[in-house]
Amino acid sequence: MTDFSTADPAGARAHARAMAGTQVESMPTVPATAAPDRPQGVAAEAMLWAETIAAGGYAAKRLNRGARLRLVDVHADACLSMLLFNAERPVERLNVADTLKVQWNGYLGEGKLLLSDMGKVLMSIVEDTANAHDAFCGASNAASNARKYGAGDNWGPHPNARDRFLLATAKFGLGRKDIHPCINWFKGVRIAEDGATRFNAGPYAPGRQVTLRAEMDVIVVLANCPHVLDPRPDYTVTPARVLAWRAEPTQENDPIRNAPPEGLRAFQNVEEDLRR
């Protein structure tokens, strides 16, 4: 970079403006319509969000009903912890216990629904090439990161997922009490017969992806921090790519909507709520 004098406002302005156009890996593509990795078949004008979330970083976005959200584990070591809210009424949020219990299964994958605490579907999983996720172990926190890495502060090199959620939710007017149990994408946990958690440390393949469909207007909150059960002594996580685009809301004949009877009622409860 050219040397600038920042001794006066004009010099400081020139210095600041000279930074524009800098490209780094972890940054949003603005506008999202210019994203070079726009999914096949998606029109540029339909793109809503394209962002690479840093290792240890976070991001949040409001998405309308019908929008698709693709999470990509670009370098095979992302761990995206997710919170989910009804955008219109954020007091309605993801309920992990109901999500598992209502669907009679503990493992998330293609065709599964993410359910709210009000008997409704927030998002559905329309595609999943990762098949290794976790709904049991939750977010890392300052204490767990301090134990493993010596510190877990937002201002340090080892941010924890819970404190990332704190910042992300604060920007939507939400607070500590709104940080509910979360889902961890891309790091698998299975449950043994005796109840033990079995962490799948990989290695995983790069480029694994999950595509979600918003079934109501939602606020999606993502933190990309090492899984709380990750046994590696070093803070290990890689950037994650997030793409979202506008698409048609779920139709009545949708196969995911009509799969199990419990799920169908979760869609019907959303449709009932939208009858205005």
Place this chain on the structure above:
Amino acid sequence: MPDLAGPVVLDEVAPALAPWTAVVRKGQTLRIVDLEGNQAVDFLMYALEDDSERYSAQDTIAAQGNIFLRTGSVLMSNEGRPMATVTDTAVEYHDTIGGACSCESNTLRYGHHTKSQHACVENFLQGNARFGRGKRDMVSNINWFMNVPVEADGALGIVDGISAPGLYVDVRAEMDLVAVVSNCPQINNPCNGFNPTPVRMVIAG
């Protein structure tokens, strides 16, 4: 049932179907007795000093590397701090993945005809309301005396209980806390043997 250490400061029966709340001071033990057998006791707790810190099922599971609560389980907060310890229980294990029943989730699980039935979330909301808490304070809870196995393919569900009349669980507070209980009113699955019954709550120490 072994005697609890220290003076008994409270000994009462939580009626079937009802909410129940109490402050449990650090070092005190809360004993819950399943009087008639296989009665799910839905349980949340909040730090008395700062109720943004509350029980976290996920932190508890991650910390102990197991989904079941047994003797020795340390019940963690959302800030990763020990809130309480299961010091003794006569039941092999308890649940913390099944959550609480609600009017709304009942419509998914059983059909819209169940919407008007009483549910644990109703009890939690009412129990918490007297402390100024609300819906944002609802998180995944403990279900004492409830059995939720997970099979190899991830299949899970609330199945017949493994508790029996007179079995108990002892929980020692590791910080001053507020316990909020729903004596589960669910009648559509086996969590209460299809017959909700009273439980005995004792605080000692």
